[in-house]
Every structure is written in C-alpha cells, then in structure tokens.
Amino acid sequence: MAFLPNPTQPRGLPGRVRLPMPAEIDFCNAAELLPRLLSEVRAHGDRLEVLVLDLTATSFMDSQGVRLINDIRHRLRPGARVRLVARPEGVTSRVLELTGLRRDVPVYDDLAEAMAA
Numbered sequence: 001m002a003f004l005p006n007p008t009q010p011r012g013l014p015g016r017v018r019l020p021m022p023a024e025i026d027f028c029n030a031a032e033l034l035p036r037l038l039s040e041v042r043a044h045g046d047r048l049e050v051l052v053l054d055l056t057a058t059s060f061m062d063s064q065g066v067r068l069i070n071d072i073r074h075r076l077r078p079g080a081r082v083r084l085v086a087r088p089e090g091v092t093s094r095v096l097e098l099t100g101l102r103r104d105v106p107v108y109d110d111l112a113e114a115m116a117a
Contacts, residue, residue, distance in 0.1 A: 013116070014027050014047065014049055014112055015048060015050065016049060016051075016052055017040070017041075017048060017052065018052045018054050018055045018115065019037060019040055019042055019052070020055065021033075021055050021061070022056055022058065023058060024059065024060040024061070025058060025061045025064065025065035025068060026060065026064050027062065027064045029114070030065060030067065030068045031064075033042065033068055034068055034071055037068075037072055038065050038072070038075060041072070041075070041076065044053075045053065046077065048076070048077070048080050049079070049080060049081070050080070050082075050083055050091065050115070050117065051072070051076065051080060051081070051082050052082075052083045052085060052111070052114045053069065053072070053082065053083070053113055054111060055084055055085060055086040055087075055090075055092045056085055056086060056087055058086070058090075058092045059090065059091060059092070060087050060091055060092075061095050062095070063099070066095065066096070066101050069082070069084070069105065070101070073104075073105060077097070082113070083106050083107075083114040083115075083117055084096065084105055084106065084107045085108050085114045086107055086108075087108070087109065088109045093107065093109075
C-alpha cells in the first residue's frame with residue numbers, strides 16, 4: 001500500500017487541510033485509508049473548514065475510492081466541506097464524472113484554487 005504523507009497546510013489559509021492521496025485507491029487499500037484519513041481529520045478538530053483530498057498523483061481509482069470519498073465527507077463535522085483536486089485528463093477525474101460524485105463534491109484541477117475555495 002502506498003504511504004499517505006502527512007497533510008500540509010499552506011500559510012494564510014487556516015482551517016484548510018490538504019491530504020495527498022496514494023497512486024492507487026481500490027479494494028486493496030481503501031479500507032485501510034479510511035481510518036488514517038479520519039485520524040488526520042480528527043487531529044484538526046473544530047478548526048477544519050475545508051478538507052482538500054489531493055488526487056493529482058492518483059492514477060487509478062475504482063468504486064472503492066468513490067466510496068472512500070463519500071465516507072470521509074459524511075463523517076466531517078457539520079459545516080466542514082470536502083474539495084477534490086484531480087488531473088482533468090486522468091482516470092480519476094473520469095471516475096468522478098461517471099459515478100456522479102463530481103456533482104456532489106467540487107473537483108478542481110488546480111490545488112491553489114481548491115485550497116482557496
């Protein structure tokens with residue numbers, strides 16, 4: 001399973017957290033990623049306003065990745081929002097479109113835009 005690095009928080013954007021996602025998200029690692037991601041979310045407590053899941057390095061994602069994103073967004077505290085960053089030409093972006101998740105969660109192709117949203 002790919003290592004999920006610690007989140008980074010750009011200066012001047014309190015309440016916003018970026019979590020880089022692994023190269024592949026599928027049935028092999030999605031179940032293990034959920035508690036790790038939730039742990040990072042809990043570490044920010046009530047200060048978390050926007051969680052940016054950075055999928056730019058993710059080259060493969062199946063329905064388990066979509067489920068993971070949904071699970072994360074439904075477990076955030078009220079008022080906190082999820083944003084996604086994905087390469088527009090990538091498989092991940094296509095999966096988000098085909099599953100309809102793109103209608104429910106904003107997807108950006110630029111990290112700075114997602115962090116500022």
